[in-house]
Amino acid sequence: MSKKTGDQDSGRDASLRVSRQVRDSLKAAAAVMGRPLYDVTNEAITRYLAELDLADPLAAIRDGTRRRPGA
Secondary structure: OOHHHHHHHHHHHHHHHHHHHHHHHHHHHHHHHOOOHHHHHHHHHHHHHHHHOOOOOOHHHHHOOOOOOOO
């Protein structure tokens, strides 16, 4: 097995460990709050995306400033 494959596998393993930890944390939070897991998960995702401060891709469409192809 090449080193590159080993690095990719270890990165994937680390990602899966983090994913499991996040999932377990969300399950525990939902259980403590007595709320459905999907509500807690959606709330966590919304908070995370709000913290990223991404540009609003639909702002141009709402403002009517969208360019037309060929214009």
